[in-house]
Amino acid sequence: MALETENNMTTRYTQAEWGTIINEAEKDIPSSFPEYKAPILGTPDFANGIDHTLLKLDANKNQIDELCEEAKTHQFRSVCVRSIWVERAVHNLQGSGVLVACVVGFHEGTHSVSDKVKEASQAVSAGALELDMVMNYPLLKQQRYSQVYTDIAAVRNVAPHPVVLKVILETAQLTQFDIIAGCKVAEAANADFVKTSTGFGGQGATVENVRLMKSVVGPHMKVKASGGVKTVNECVSMMEAGAERIGTSNGVWIMKEALTLLEDTTHAAGGRDRKNSRPSDSLTRMFSSS
Numbered sequence: 001m002a003l004e005t006e007n008n009m010t011t012r013y014t015q016a017e018w019g020t021i022i023n024e025a026e027k028d029i030p031s032s033f034p035e036y037k038a039p040i041l042g043t044p045d046f047a048n049g050i051d052h053t054l055l056k057l058d059a060n061k062n063q064i065d066e067l068c069e070e071a072k073t074h075q076f077r078s079v080c081v082r083s084i085w086v087e088r089a090v091h092n093l094q095g096s097g098v099l100v101a102c103v104v105g106f107h108e109g110t111h112s113v114s115d116k117v118k119e120a121s122q123a124v125s126a127g128a129l130e131l132d133m134v135m136n137y138p139l140l141k142q143q144r145y146s147q148v149y150t151d152i153a154a155v156r157n158v159a160p161h162p163v164v165l166k167v168i169l170e171t172a173q174l175t176q177f178d179i180i181a182g183c184k185v186a187e188a189a190n191a192d193f194v195k196t197s198t199g200f201g202g203q204g205a206t207v208e209n210v211r212l213m214k215s216v217v218g219p220h221m222k223v224k225a226s227g228g229v230k231t232v233n234e235c236v237s238m239m240e241a242g243a244e245r246i247g248t249s250n251g252v253w254i255m256k257e258a259l260t261l262l263e264d265t266t267h268a269a270g271g272r273d274r275k276n277s278r279p280s281d282s283l284t285r286m287f288s289s290s
């Protein structure tokens with residue numbers, strides 16, 4: 001059923017229906033959570049799960065160029081940048097296989113719907129294939145779910161698949177109930193990912209919140225853990241909690257740690273041919289439990 005919101009855009013549900021959906025999701029939260037398998041450290045699959053991120057307001061051209069070079073070297077999934085840098089990053093990364101992700105409504109999430117739509121459209125026109133939009137979480141906290149939905153749906157509308165749409169909840173600012181609500185609203189608006197944090201709004205990703213978000217969105221949506229993920233150990237913990245993407249400004253360091261650990265394990269395994277050797281399946285567990 002399509003309904004009119006106060007700003008005349010269509011939404012999917014009445015306030016009562018949103019309430020039912022969110023309450024049901026809360027009831028379905030399991031008492032224990034599954035552990036997911038992280039890719040083997042240092043492999044292309046591992047690097048492919050990382051969005052190499054530079055979102056400081058004072059970032060300059062040289063730093064963006066360096067970010068792109070690093071992403072090419074390590075074959076990260078994307079570089080994640082502000083909209084002013086999309087064109088430059090797309091140019092730098094042409095033919096490299098590394099995508100450009102652009103943040104939208106960063107970092108407060110309170111921009112008008114039309115500003116977010118404009119920023120998203122421009123980024124997609126300039127070649128961004130992923131958008132990391134900040135949910136209007138102050139409205140979410142006020143339980144104005146239809147407005148939050150409309151905000152996301154409007155961006156989805158100008159950035160259809162194959163553009164990947166991630167919705168940043170800013171979990172540090174939310175209660176558990178708000179996080180569940182944010183996931184359900186993002187899911188209803190057909191986002192591809194829910195993402196924990198901007199890195200600018202309090203504590204970043206936590207294992208507990210990643211587990212919660214993954215259990216709410218289920219297998220058809222993905223979770224991105226971001227904000228404060230600084231070591232390979234933290235990275236693996238997030239992946240084991242259910243994150244399929246990590247956003248970090250520490251990607252180079254994480255890869256360095258990962259490759260060192262991979263080397264150490266390969267040697268410890270008796271010098272097997274690196275190409276054919278797999279570090280033990282317990283390798284990632286070893287890090288996540290340390």
Ligand SMILES: O=C[C@H](O)COP(=O)(O)O
Nearest residue numbers: 198199227228247248249
């Ligand atoms: O979206 C990603 C975050 O802004 C990255 O945060 P970080 O600088 O703490 O790694």
